[in-house]
Amino acid sequence: MKRILAFVLGFGLAANALGQGLRNMEVVVIVKATNSQFWQYVLEGAKRAGESLGIRVTPQGAAEEADIAGQIAILENAITRRPAAIVIAPTASKPLAAPIEKATKAGIPVVIIDSAGETNLYASFLATDNVAAGRLAADMLAEAIRKKTGKVEGEVAILSSVPGVSSVELRNKGFLEGIKKYPGLKVVENRFANNDPARALSITLDYLSRYRNLVGIFANNNVMGSSAGRALEQRNIKKVALVAFDSDDQEVELLRKGFIDALIVQDPFMMGYAGVFYAVAARMGVRLPPYVDTGSLAVTADNYNSEEIQGLLNPSKRVVKPFLGPAR
């Protein structure tokens, strides 16, 4: 994350001086779905980058995260507009590979964010190290279980969003790796809710009734987190620990009320912000690193009010400060 900031701010200053060259540039930013707060944060970052650079940023996205064909169509149409560059968070890795390659072959640099595409014809890939984040989630869940029950023992269930999505698979992989450190915890099930809040809610309630010894739940994205937390709130259950990803308003509210124990927060604002800067750099011929980790942090009721966390949780209030290192 810090390496991006250094690069980005340095470039931003230079770009401002060159001002004129960028004036008519357009960068198309395609997110997975416009209906989610996570993606709204990405677009907020992208918009801020556009304002800093004085270029046009066009936000696009399908209506739902499961609409793969819809995103393919949006990308194909974006290519036709011949923008300066494209920033995209692929809904699924394999289906979007061919269209991304088509864009690159048409001379449009593509910066991929958040989830991988199954190709290497792109300018750079900015994402959270989801395996590390999954491991962090396992640690936070074990810690929360220990705080609630005094020991690290019992059954644990996973609530997943959409199958076949690289970020989800990597988080689960990291979580399963991390949970091995706690031999007293047994992962009993992993169910997919297709990113549907209603379905996630009923799956959580099912988990609660089926597993008598359930001590913890891991919800691997924002929609899953909100729904699982809501289920616990409805039943007023605080003895089951819940660790979720991202920080939608409902999730933060549930954290404050004590139904969610920790939120693993990514930096979607930076994905959009740096994504656009990198895209412009690629357009201007700058060679970029293949992968940049945008980082993740655990937010609990304890560290919630720190300035760093508040900036992550409220992108519109985020003040982008100059990056001072150390470089990673």
Added chain:
Amino acid sequence: MTVFQKSPLVTVSALTLILSLALAVVAPPFITLDNLQNLMLQVSIGALFAFGVLFPILLGGIDLAVGSVGALAGVSVALLMTNGVPIGISVLLVLALGAFLGAVHGWATFRLGIPPFVVTLAGLQIYRGAALLLSGGTTIAGLPEAFNRFAVASFLGIPSLFWVTLLSLGACGFLLSKTRTGRYFYAVGSNPEAARRAGVDVARITYLAYALSAFFASLGGVLLASRLAIGTPTAAMGYELSAIAAAVVGGASLFGGRGSVLGTFFGALLFAIIRNGTNLMGIDPFWSMVAEGFLIALVVYADSLGRRRYAGLR
């Protein structure tokens, strides 16, 4: 009856032309070869679902299961191919499965007397569930390259997916307007009892209509798997409503007896153009949904005006 069919066709094809001209002016990238090829790609699969669903609609029935049949087809063909079954055989088996499921719908609605809405609504749930079960809730990747290449290939500048649509358009059009069986669809749709007394085998027509619907849904599902290069149980969600909308905008009446394949094709094309246009102009895609909704209401209203005038009603 042919004149009634011409009127909605005129409406929908005129609208398509007007919208295209407007877009050509407002968003010049619209008429580039690149974009036209994209448009062909984007309309091809939806149009196949729409052709299929037209047949039950002509009978005054409906098929809500087409999206789920498509997903099941995509998952099935992916499973067969990744387990070593040759591409050709996998596709044929899955198409046959589609036709079979359709025939079951026809049987349930004709022999058991269950309303088509209910039968196919059940189908929608059952096949989606089956797709999820077969795939284990996850996507099936690793499909043969030759299969994936089909959706990207083109012949004479026209994407192969669109060739399939054109061939289907021709075949269905021929069936409906130039064969006796085709005329029987309209007969049964207008007045099943009269058709029966005139000697039409209503059972056969019903089975055929639903079989064709599920067949085209299967075909659409297989082609979608090629376009996505994966078999996924969440594919084709909501496609049934888009298919029905396309048929209706193209002049089909939900009461049966009216509609045409060409009109249905233009209906599907109109929706695809709206979506393509909103993408090109950078307009919020949600406006596209609103526009599509208004379109349905507008076209159906315009058709009803034309019909009333012709039939001498005031």
